Amino acid sequence: MSAPTATPTRSAAPTGPVVLTLDDVSVDYLVEEPVHAVRNVSLQLGRGEVLGLAGESGCGKSTLAYAVTRLLKPPAVITSGTIEFQSREGYAVDLRALHGEDLRRFRWDKVAMVFQGAMNSLNPVIAIRAQLEDVYQTHRPEMGKRERRQRAGELLERVGVDRSRLRSFPHELSGGMRQRVMIAMALALEPQVLIMDEPTTALDVVVQREILDEISRLRDELGFAVVFITHDLPLLLEISDRIAVMKDGRIIELADARTLYTQPQHEYTRTLLSSFPSLTGERGAFVRTGVDETGATTSGTTDTPVAAAEEPDQSAPAPHEEDEA
Numbered sequence: 001m002s003a004p005t006a007t008p009t010r011s012a013a014p015t016g017p018v019v020l021t022l023d024d025v026s027v028d029y030l031v032e033e034p035v036h037a038v039r040n041v042s043l044q045l046g047r048g049e050v051l052g053l054a055g056e057s058g059c060g061k062s063t064l065a066y067a068v069t070r071l072l073k074p075p076a077v078i079t080s081g082t083i084e085f086q087s088r089e090g091y092a093v094d095l096r097a098l099h100g101e102d103l104r105r106f107r108w109d110k111v112a113m114v115f116q117g118a119m120n121s122l123n124p125v126i127a128i129r130a131q132l133e134d135v136y137q138t139h140r141p142e143m144g145k146r147e148r149r150q151r152a153g154e155l156l157e158r159v160g161v162d163r164s165r166l167r168s169f170p171h172e173l174s175g176g177m178r179q180r181v182m183i184a185m186a187l188a189l190e191p192q193v194l195i196m197d198e199p200t201t202a203l204d205v206v207v208q209r210e211i212l213d214e215i216s217r218l219r220d221e222l223g224f225a226v227v228f229i230t231h232d233l234p235l236l237l238e239i240s241d242r243i244a245v246m247k248d249g250r251i252i253e254l255a256d257a258r259t260l261y262t263q264p265q266h267e268y269t270r271t272l273l274s275s276f277p278s279l280t281g282e283r284g285a286f287v288r289t290g291v292d293e294t295g296a297t298t299s300g301t302t303d304t305p306v307a308a309a310e311e312p313d314q315s316a317p318a319p320h321e322e323d324e325a
């Protein structure tokens with residue numbers, strides 16, 4: 001029996017040039033009872049677009065993201081499909097064919113990833129400056145020390161953290177600041193695709209909002225595309241150009257954000273939308289129009305400088321987690 005393929009019906013293709021194409025991608029976890037975590041997923045990511053990936057826990061969102069960045073480890077196996085990156089310079093890369101040094105370089109240079117727990121993967125005993133400079137030292141060995149220093153400072157400021165924080169150690173920064181540092185690292189080599197897996201879920205809503213505004217601003221400035229993964233559908237409706245809804249490893253609906261909200265086709269999408277009461281209440285107005293009940297707009301939240309808005313978190317650093325690179 002042939003497996004049904006993804007059934008996105010409307011706005012299935014991005015309007016502009018494409019940066020990433022997934023065709024019939026499937027991933028299994030080869031455990032005693034194999035788990036078909038991703039099934040026959042086909043989608044395209046437009047250059048510079050924000051594609052939201054929604055769906056309940058366990059539907060395969062992270063597995064798909066790991067497949068794209070080739071970070072899957074056994075027992076996970078990509079069992080079918082192609083993943084192709086189309087560079088803005090005009091060449092195409094078959095991601096499944098990349099190995100070793102080529103893969104490592106590609107991952108930081110072209111496609112970067114930020115995870116929910118990424119802020120905990122900063123090395124607690126190394127100052128932020130050295131950790132940022134290390135990215136350049138590794139990937140741009142031709143770059144001189146002075147330029148590395150300069151770039152590290154610029155990077156930090158780019159994500160809204162004062163340059164003086166270069167001297168700080170991770171435990172001297174709030175969770176929001178540490179996550180910003182991770183975003184800065186991911187952007188260090190100016191990738192064309194940024195994959196964000198629940199990047200702000202662990203943060204409080206104000207900090208989350210500030211970081212999301214920052215990501216939107218950076219996307220406008222630098223032109224990278226974003227795959228944004230979260231359970232939070234209202235949030236995706238706000239920040240995404242298009243949204244893909246995943247269920248049981250498949251993409252069951254893919255549409256531009258407004259269409260998905262106003263004319264959901266799939267019963268599951270309707271259920272997902274109705275499970276967020278905020279969409280019909282006050283925040284719903286904010287989601288739909290970008291203006292909340294007090295008249296504040298989305299952009300209004302960026303006025304507070306981050307360094308002032310976020311109190312340093314003096315608690316002990318969280319245990320080291322595996323980094324994405």
Ligand SMILES: Nc1ncnc2c1ncn2[C@@H]1O[C@H](COP(=O)(O)OP(=O)(O)OP(=O)(O)O)[C@@H](O)[C@H]1O
Pocket residue numbers: 029031035037055056057058059060061062063064075
């Ligand atoms: N190492 C593993 N071994 C076996 N099964 C796994 C493994 N990792 C994930 N799975 C299974 O694969 C499926 C997809 O998991 P995945 O983590 O990709 O979902 P998700 O949508 O990202 O969930 P969440 O939102 O909770 O992170 C789930 O059924 C999960 O139990």
